[in-house]
Amino acid sequence: AQKITQTQPGMFVQEKEAVTLDCTYDTSDQSYGLFWYKQPSSGEMIFLIYQGSYDEQNATEGRYSLNFQKARKSANLVISASQLGDSAMYFCAMREGQRGYQKVTFGTGTKLQVIP
């Protein structure tokens, strides 16, 4: 089974609108972390937001928020007020295991295109 599933290969959003990128995960660990990264065409992986499995509040970082639904094993990224610079690949990722071993598994990504 895939550990991280991103079902949307591509998404379009109008500038200034909000968009939700889906991510579901599979793990039997009690302690894990969920991340979202942005990868522009230049290739660099840019950290956006982190949610720990024990965090009760949904994480927020500026225009990014993570809709964490633990029972459904989903960790969707919400981008509010989309900007043209948000056009990029977005990867959901999960860290499993205890501190000190930080293997991170990535999904296949969603390509977001912001339309003017």
Place this chain on the structure above:
Amino acid sequence: ETGVTQSPTHLIKTRGQQVTLRCSSQSGHNTVSWYQQALGQGPQFIFQYYREEENGRGNFPPRFSGLQFPNYSSELNVNALELDDSALYLCASSGGLAGGTWTDTQYFGPGTRLTVL
């Protein structure tokens, strides 16, 4: 605070050759992870180094090897290059303090794009 750096940016090799990629971790970080990202795919975990020891490995053959140095910088070595090794190789550092709190978040370098002909 210095971010993660990688060298070289681009590299072209021929099948059967050997290559060494380098990574300098973000200051204060003691863990380095390496990933291979083929075109159109998500990054795949190669291995991780923590305090100069290999601390975990993905499904990559032994011809992929690495080192971590006392200053926490790292090298990825690939022997007997194959055409399928053509990819973007990403280094990520983690394991440090951010705002007074320990963070496991991995911060990535710009990558090295390897082409094997």
